[in-house]
Amino acid sequence: MLRLSTKGQYGVRAMYEIARGYPETPVTIKEISERQDVSVAYLEQILNKLRKAGLIKSIKGPGGGYILNRSADKISIASILNELEGPVALTSCLDPEGGCVRVDSCVTHLLWKALGEQVEAFLKTITLKNLMAGDFYSQEVKVKDKVKV
């Protein structure tokens, strides 16, 4: 359960490659494609979203490529996944868009909400820099001391 889409997975791996070039060298889609074994066409879609979100910027023409828009320790995994897969919402009732008429009488609503918040909090603490350094740890994420329904 709770599968991450390939777009999200590839997106993080692509960002990792781009981060490696920062701040000197723009990284081309082709290079990312070869290193991470993802097709150029698919990466185009992914990187486009991340560029529009302001996480990376692009440089056209020979010698061009992609480069981080801010330093690696200021880009969290959460911010990448948010752009590619939308916000964490374990049920459609929790979607920013979709409301639910049962929400007040629903016995599970707050449970899914709490879990979602926990996931989000975790992903926010991990940055590209952490990923590159190879150390990431879970910091006693505490959503709420107690939730009364």
Place this chain on the structure above:
Amino acid sequence: MLRLSTKGQYGVRAMYEIARGYPETPVTIKEISERQDVSVAYLEQILNKLRKAGLIKSIKGPGGGYILNRSADKISIASILNELEGPVALTSCLDPEGGCVRVDSCVTHLLWKALGEQVEAFLKTITLKNLMAGDFYSQEVKVKDKVKV
């Protein structure tokens, strides 16, 4: 991102209704259907899985229905979702079945693994009893102090 399937959602809500009858009164599919607004046919599929997993038992004939196989404080949300959606595996590489050739050189593998473990740990701490009582809290879930890649 990270959407839970309706099977998982309905399953937890159905278990909640069954738990309310425990240990005296078996709860029928029809009752669950009406209270939780899920079709009888769909619930049959879901409850069948949960019965085969040993979480509930069934009583046939008039006066029958479903009843918990052990007390509500011994049934975690994790155990319910595990049966209906399989184990938490954010990527196919983490699936018990599917291996991945890149796993050793993969920069994100341990990240998804850590997140998955965190989710699982959270869901294991919440029982049906917690759900019924309306209090569930996140207990400083700590997967590992530090993961070195």
Place this chain on the structure above:
DNA sequence: AAATACCCTACTGTTTTTGTCAAGTATTAT
């Protein structure tokens, strides 16, 4: 035997996912 209630398998329409393809725009090097 009639009524109740669970059991089981198959099937189908819909949505989401996972990509591919083709044509276009901007920049640099020669």
Place this chain on the structure above:
DNA sequence: ATAATACTTGACAAAAACAGTAGGGTATTT
């Protein structure tokens, strides 16, 4: 200028997953 490089964009399609229906069968009670 012109060719080569590299990003940009939108349309499209196969495949998988999801959500749910349908229909017949079995066991138990009254």
